Amino acid sequence: MSRPVASGGEGSVLERVFREAYGQAVATLIRIFGDIALAEDAVQEAFVVASDRWRRDGIPPKPAGWIVTTARNRAIDDLRRSARGRALLEQLGALATAPHGAGVEERGGDGPVRDDQLRLIFTCCHPALRTEHQVALTLRPLGGLSVEEVARSFLVSESAMAKRLVRAKCRIKAANIPYRVPDQADLPERVRSVLSVLYLIYNTGLDAPERGSLRAEGIRLARALVELMPGEPEAAGLLALMLLNESRVPARTAEGELVLLRDQDRTRWDRTLIAEGRAIVRTCIRRGRPGPYQLQAAIQAVHCDADSFEATDWPQIVSLYDHLLSVMRATACRPIASAGSVRASAVSSATRWARASAGKVSSRVGSSRSPRAANGRAASVSAGREPRTT
Amino acid sequence: MSQYLLSTYAVEGEVPGAPQTPEEMQASMRRVVALEDEMEATGTFVFGGALHGPDAATVIRAGDGDVVMTDGPFVEAKEHIAGFYIINADDLDAALAWARRVVDAINHPIEVRPFRATGRVQA
Numbered sequence: 167m168s169r170p171v172a173s174g175g176e177g178s179v180l181e182r183v184f185r186e187a188y189g190q191a192v193a194t195l196i197r198i199f200g201d202i203a204l205a206e207d208a209v210q211e212a213f214v215v216a217s218d219r220w221r222r223d224g225i226p227p228k229p230a231g232w233i234v235t236t237a238r239n240r241a242i243d244d245l246r247r248s249a250r251g252r253a254l255l256e257q258l259g260a261l262a263t264a265p266h267g268a269g270v271e272e273r274g275g276d277g278p279v280r281d282d283q284l285r286l287i288f289t290c291c292h293p294a295l296r297t298e299h300q301v302a303l304t305l306r307p308l309g310g311l312s313v314e315e316v317a318r319s320f321l322v323s324e325s326a327m328a329k330r331l332v333r334a335k336c337r338i339k340a341a342n343i344p345y346r347v348p349d350q351a352d353l354p355e356r357v358r359s360v361l362s363v364l365y366l367i368y369n370t371g372l373d374a375p376e377r378g379s380l381r382a383e384g385i386r387l388a389r390a391l392v393e394l395m396p397g398e399p400e401a402a403g404l405l406a407l408m409l410l411n412e413s414r415v416p417a418r419t420a421e422g423e424l425v426l427l428r429d430q431d432r433t434r435w436d437r438t439l440i441a442e443g444r445a446i447v448r449t450c451i452r453r454g455r456p457g458p459y460q461l462q463a464a465i466q467a468v469h470c471d472a473d474s475f476e477a478t479d480w481p482q483i484v485s486l487y488d489h490l491l492s493v494m495r496a497t498a499c500r501p502i503a504s505a506g507s508v509r510a511s512a513v514s515s516a517t518r519w520a521r522a523s524a525g526k527v528s529s530r531v532g533s534s535r536s537p538r539a540a541n542g543r544a545a546s547v548s549a550g551r552e553p554r555t556t
Numbered sequence: 557m558s559q560y561l562l563s564t565y566a567v568e569g570e571v572p573g574a575p576q577t578p579e580e581m582q583a584s585m586r587r588v589v590a591l592e593d594e595m596e597a598t599g600t601f602v603f604g605g606a607l608h609g610p611d612a613a614t615v616i617r618a619g620d621g622d623v624v625m626t627d628g629p630f631v632e633a634k635e636h637i638a639g640f641y642i643i644n645a646d647d648l649d650a651a652l653a654w655a656r657r658v659v660d661a662i663n664h665p666i667e668v669r670p671f672r673a674t675g676r677v678q679a
Contacts, residue, residue, distance in 0.1 A: 294648055341558075343647065344648060349649075352649065
């Protein structure tokens, strides 16, 4: 889902194309030059050229490929001007002597570009980076949001966000955080880290209407991840979870106040999103490789299936929470304080709540925990904050 | 190729998770020796060592044309570096993979830090 484009017009089409192309072009330039800052500078220069030329001649069929070629040539020209740059080009070998544009066009194809982006996702969400750095990198170099947009989403000044991004890129360089897809052995842990960053972005958007664009951004990045890692069921699970949460957004606030799940006007839920989320959940079930995000999505799917709070299939929800809890206990005992990891205790309390709801749904839940708190805690996975109701 | 410091910390002189019995000690030594053999064989090992406790430390400061020595560590803290490795690694992921194996061998947390520069200062 792309962000809504403001008021049509050529400028906003360009804006959308730029955003889509930005992450792809930066990812490829990083592979070529091994440096995020250099890649971003070159891509920005190419965008300046593009905004003139494309307005005049129209948008080329493969905008990202065009940007990559232009940015690469700009970067090489820039590097040739300094001794250090020439040394870097020397290191990069054949590239420096290759004629302009050669060997780049085919990068416009899907294969290598997608590999580049996948590598960049793992770099931006590396567990050695702080959560705030992971999020900023995922939105800017990867997601293509402007620094100003990222800053606005996190209620900090543009200069503070720019500094944060510089620090994050310095950290990658200093620690030599690699730009590659992790080994098979590290993959599950690293995928968890990527998923938690994307869900944190989505949930930050869910927290406050002024940050609503982050929800669309989270969903867009989750869709991209599913395309990049079709064999990873938890990526699909995360996308389904976001879509099902998103389906209830129209009903979850009234006059600025949160509306509890039980009180929501279910006719306002978005059936298209529910259908898509539910279809993904079904595919996940057929795959038979459950994980925390898939199970949370399945729980949300059961909620979305019910015509009323009372008609909810509570035994099914209890059994899914039990399953979630056992999966959490199996995976959460690793000593990784990953920002978004679901806490087993939260799931445990949600399980108790679901069980209580199953028994006493007609007489308002008698559990000491409010359903809002328990459900919210389990359904929302955010960085150590108490999430709100769904 | 980058270089990384892998350090272990003792808490109030004790290394948490350190072997308690002679058998545990022997098993731990075997693991560490095997790991260091592998580090050396792969060109990973640069240097390593175990340090005496902070009570063996001396701090030297430049005073008024004078050098002042004081007994004890530079930082008064519960935690002190107990030992370390300096390793060569292609990137952070490679360094973290070695660190994980050190953790398995010694049953104790490891801090991984990249070197900003190594070797002699170039004028």
